[in-house]
Amino acid sequence: MPSIEDVKPLLIALKGEQEALELYTRMKQRSTNPTGKEMFENLIAEEKKHARIIEERLSTIKAPVDTSQISEKVSSLSEVDFEDPALSDLEIIKLAIEDENAAFAFYMKASEESTDPEEIAIFTLLARDEKGHIELLKKRLQG
Numbered sequence: 024m025p026s027i028e029d030v031k032p033l034l035i036a037l038k039g040e041q042e043a044l045e046l047y048t049r050m051k052q053r054s055t056n057p058t059g060k061e062m063f064e065n066l067i068a069e070e071k072k073h074a075r076i077i078e079e080r081l082s083t084i085k086a087p088v089d090t091s092q093i094s095e096k097v098s099s100l101s102e103v104d105f106e107d108p109a110l111s112d113l114e115i116i117k118l119a120i121e122d123e124n125a126a127f128a129f130y131m132k133a134s135e136e137s138t139d140p141e142e143i144a145i146f147t148l149l150a151r152d153e154k155g156h157i158e159l160l161k162k163r164l165q166g
Contacts (some may be wrong), residue, residue, distance in 0.1 A: 030086040031093070032133040033077055033142065036149065038090040039097030039126055040074040046098075046122060050115050059112055062163055066119075066156060073149055080145055098125040113164065120160045127153040 027034070044067060051063035081088045098121070104110075127150055134146035 044070040
């Protein structure tokens with residue numbers, strides 16, 4: 024069984040996906056625009072898929088799936104108060120772009136630092152998907 028240190032990038036990634044899932048759920052609830060709500064629903068489904076991919080990899084290599092010991096974060100947006108009425112839908116989308124940029128950077132770095140071909144493939148896939156999320160959010164921001 025690999026140690027926590029051996030699988031730390033995967034655990035950080037899993038924690039990041041779980042936090043993104045919570046973030047997009049809060050953004051969906053906070054959004055007043057039906058198109059925005061639908062977009063966040065699609066992003067929620069994507070983040071669930073990402074978490075499942077990471078969990079499957081951890082299971083395959085018989086690694087612990089507990090992220091509670093991981094203090095590192097992919098993004099600090101879990102600290103944002105989405106109940107603040109001054110926060111507009113456009114500001115919410117800008118925050119989502121910030122979150123996706125942080126995830127993209129993390130996955131690119133993890134894919135470059137990993138020596139395991141399976142994990143490189145996973146991190147590369149996740150980076151590509153996060154880049155797609157950034158483009159989707161930017162299009163929504165522009166109109």
